[in-house]
Amino acid sequence: MKRIKFSLSLVAVIALLMLVAGVVAGRATGGGGSGGGSGDGGRSAGKRIDVIIKASDSSFWQSMLAGAKQAGGDFGIEVSLFGPTSETDVGQQVQLVENSISRGVDGIVLASNSSSALNNVIERARKEGIKVIAVDTQVTTPVDGFIGTDNLKAAEQAGAKLCELAKASGRTAGNVLIESSVAGVQVLTDRETGFRGGLAACPDLKIVGPRFNNNDINLAASQVNDAITADPNLVAVFAANNTSGVGAARGIKDNNAADRIPVVSFDTDPQQVAALGDGSLDVLVVQNPYFFGYQGVVVAGMAAVGSIPPRNIDPGAVLADKSNMGNEEIKTLLTPPTAKAD
Known part of the structure; x- marks a missing residue:
C-alpha cells in the first residue's frame, strides 16, 4: 500500500x-x-x-x-x-x-x-x-x-525559534533546560531530538536535561524554579508538552523572569494560551x-x-506568539471546541 x-x-x-x-x-x-x-x-x-x-x-x-x-x-x-x-x-x-x-x-x-x-x-x-x-x-x-x-520537524522549528529569541536578547551562550513529562515516550523523544537539531544554529547554547515531571504541573513548576535559582547561566526553557508548559510558565512568574528567560512550549491548553498572552510563555508550538x-x-x-x-x-504545526495570537487563523487553533469523554 x-x-x-x-x-x-x-x-x-x-x-x-x-x-x-x-x-x-x-x-x-x-x-x-x-x-x-x-x-x-x-x-x-x-x-x-x-x-x-x-x-x-x-x-x-x-x-x-x-x-x-x-x-x-x-x-x-x-x-x-x-x-x-x-x-x-x-x-x-x-x-x-x-x-x-x-x-x-x-x-x-x-x-x-x-x-x-x-x-x-x-x-x-x-x-x-x-x-x-x-x-x-x-x-x-x-x-x-x-x-x-511530525514531532521532529515541529520541534526543530521550536529550537530554531528559541535560538532566534536568544540572539535577539543578546544571550547566545548558556544553558537551555528541556522540561518534559514522561521518559521513554516516542513523541517526547522526537521532540527532544528535533529541538536539539533546531537549536544547533546557536552552538554555544547547551542543553540541560530533560527533567521529567510525570505530567505533574506542580513538579514541573518546582523543577523550573530550581533551575532558575540554581543556574545563573540558564538562558531559556523548552517545555515539551502542555503540563510542562504550564509548570514552566508558573516557574517564570514566580521568579519574575519573563523578561530574561524565554520559554517555548508544545501544545495549547487554556492556561498556556493565557501565559502566552501575559508573556510568561513566549512561543507555543500549535498542533x-x-x-x-x-x-x-x-x-x-x-x-x-x-x-x-x-x-x-x-x-x-505552527508557531504562535503574542504578535500573531490574535490572527483569526491562529485563534482558531488556540481555542478549539472541546468535548468530554463518555
Whole structure:
C-alpha cells in the first residue's frame, strides 16, 4: 500500500479542516457525549467507532474528542468517547481497548500512552476485524493508519525559534533546560531530538536535561524554579508538552523572569494560551487535536467499509506568539471546541 504523508502549511491546515469538517471554530459544536449519527456518511453510516484519548482531564485531548464527535454527526457514524484520567495510566487504556473489543465495534481511534505497551491488545482488536487508527503516537505494531504531527520537524522549528529569541536578547551562550513529562515516550523523544537539531544554529547554547515531571504541573513548576535559582547561566526553557508548559510558565512568574528567560512550549491548553498572552510563555508550538479526532473517525470509517484511507496524515504545526495570537487563523487553533469523554 502506498504510504502518503501530508505536511501542511497553516493555510492548508485551516483549509483542510474547513473542507473535511465543514466548520471552523465559530461554528463547530463542542458538547460531550457520542456523535449523533444523524449525518449521511454513505457506506460508513451506522458504523461504530470508539475514540480513546490519552487523558480525559486535558483540554488538548478534549479537543480531539470534539473533532471526533463532529465527524460522527457529519457522517452518521456512532462515536463513543473514552480516556483514562492521566497520561501515565497505561493500564486503564489497555482496559478501554479491551472493552471496545468486547463490544464488537467496527473501529478504534487510539491516542496511545505508550509506543509498545498496548501492542498486544491492538493486535487482538485487529484479529477480531476491528480497524485501529493510531493518533499522535506511533505504535510498534501494525495499525490501519496514523494521524499525527511530525514531532521532529515541529520541534526543530521550536529550537530554531528559541535560538532566534536568544540572539535577539543578546544571550547566545548558556544553558537551555528541556522540561518534559514522561521518559521513554516516542513523541517526547522526537521532540527532544528535533529541538536539539533546531537549536544547533546557536552552538554555544547547551542543553540541560530533560527533567521529567510525570505530567505533574506542580513538579514541573518546582523543577523550573530550581533551575532558575540554581543556574545563573540558564538562558531559556523548552517545555515539551502542555503540563510542562504550564509548570514552566508558573516557574517564570514566580521568579519574575519573563523578561530574561524565554520559554517555548508544545501544545495549547487554556492556561498556556493565557501565559502566552501575559508573556510568561513566549512561543507555543500549535498542533491540531480537533483535526486528529475528526480525521481519525473519517479514516476509521473508511477502513471499516473496505476503502483505502491514507496511511499517514500529518496536519502540521505552527508557531504562535503574542504578535500573531490574535490572527483569526491562529485563534482558531488556540481555542478549539472541546468535548468530554463518555
